Amino acid sequence: MRFYKEFGIFLPKIQNKIEQKYKTKAQSVVKMQDPDFRESYLATVSIKPSLLLKGENPRLIDEWQDAPESDIDGITSSLSIEQLIHAACRGGWPAALFKKGDDAQLVVAQDYLENICQTDISTVDGVERNPKWTKAILKSYARNVSTLAKTSSIHKDILSESDNFSIITLDSYLNALRRLFVIEDLDAWSPSIRSATSIRSGKKREFSDPSIAVAAMGVSPEYFYTDLKTFGFVFETLCIRDLKVYSQKLRGELSYYRDRTGLEADAVLHLNDGRYALIEFKLGSREIEEGAKHLTTLKELIREHNKKSDQIQLREPDLLMVVTGGQMAYTRPDGVKVVPIGCLRD
Known part of the structure; x- marks a missing residue:
């Protein structure tokens, strides 16, 4: 010893x-x-x-x-998976943060959802809307959170509960929810590294806060203990919310990249000084390798485009980062930063 x-x-x-x-x-x-x-x-x-x-x-x-010995520094997060799940279900509402007791904290998002459906959806522009339809839309949105689900897919969900709900009516409800800052979709980033038809252009479905999605699903934190796959989508919404908050002072803007080959970056963070980061969100450590490969492949694609193009060169990403639900931050040999969500700061 x-x-x-x-x-x-x-x-x-x-x-x-x-x-x-x-x-x-x-x-x-x-x-x-x-x-x-x-x-x-x-x-x-x-x-x-x-x-x-x-x-x-x-x-x-x-x-x-x-494991081999080495002499390097790093940072850690003390956030456990149970605490992470609770944080996503609780949300970032000031009223929830100051509540005593886990159950009391969760009620804030549930009450907010009820107010949206019963009152805010109609008062935002003076148009009377159906609370039941609003709740059904939010539930469908929650089931499709962090995906590229089309409006027509959400419409089909609603038709299962009401066969006289038109897609024009759905657009009206969605616009009202955007005005209320309940839903905040991500636009696609479309660099000229592939043909326009190869790059996905639809909106990625997101909520302004993950707790709204959880409340709309009607589940508790314990539900996610045995369904981490579903929580992975909620986790992505949590990460996007935090990145928006932390990059505000630099007027950061978020988008996403995905093409027909399956290559993707869950988020692309552009800062006002021209720098940008390609980011993947991976809840578990086993997914880190896949996320890092996406990022390095995308960077190489940009580099190859610049070699072949006679037009204005595309700036290479200044940062490749995989945000995880783990507890340890480090830099991989390929240069990709692996950062726990609990270590993100502005």
């Missing part, structure tokens, strides 16, 4: 079992073979192992031999 007292770190050698006396000395423990975190830990220590040193000292790193 080696003990680096000056750093407050235990680095045990390979053993079938770490002796209990060493566990009792440690104030915090990292278990490299924890099935829930192993992949994330290994990905992190291969690039920024110093992240594992964050924590109360003395710190026990169990099965340290699974």
Whole structure:
């Protein structure tokens, strides 16, 4: 057993079992073979192992031999997946942030949804609208959040509840919800790296706050514990909301990129000084590789376009970033930044 007292770190050698006396000395423990975190830990220590040193000292790193040593710094987020889910369901409403108790915090978004359907949808422009239809539209929007669902698809959802609801009426409701800043769709970014017909141009369906989507779904935070796939779409809305807030002072604008080949960037953040970032949102660590590959491929596509084009050159992205629901931030060898949502700041 080696003990680096000056750093407050235990680095045990390979053993079938770490002796209990060493566990009792440690104030915090990292278990490299924890099935829930192993992949994330290994990905992190291969690039920024110093992240594992964050924590109360003395710190026990169990099965340290699974990863190579290196001397790099990094940041961590203490936000657990349960806390992340609660934050998305609670929303960013000031009234919710100051409520005591988790249940009380969740009621704020639910009450807001009810006010939208019963009152605001009609008072925004003086046109009387049906609360039931409004709720059905928001529920369909929530089911399609962070997707490129067409208006016709949402219309079909509503027709299942009311067969005399026209698409013209739907457009009127959607415009009212936009004026209320309830829904805030993302426009497509269309650089000249592919033909215009290859790049998707539809709007990405988004809410101004993820809690509205959750309230419209009519589910609790516990629901997402066993349906993280659905929460992944809500997580994307949460990330987009935060990026909008943090980039406000630089007058940042968000869009998205997707083409027919499946290449995408969940968000493209343009700043007012010309810089821009390509961003992917991946809730779990297993999806990071896929997200990073999308970003590096898109950057290479821009680079290849510039080599072949005689026209004005496209600026290459200044940042490639995968925003995750994990706890460790690091830079990959390909230059992609992996940043937990809990570490995003303005």
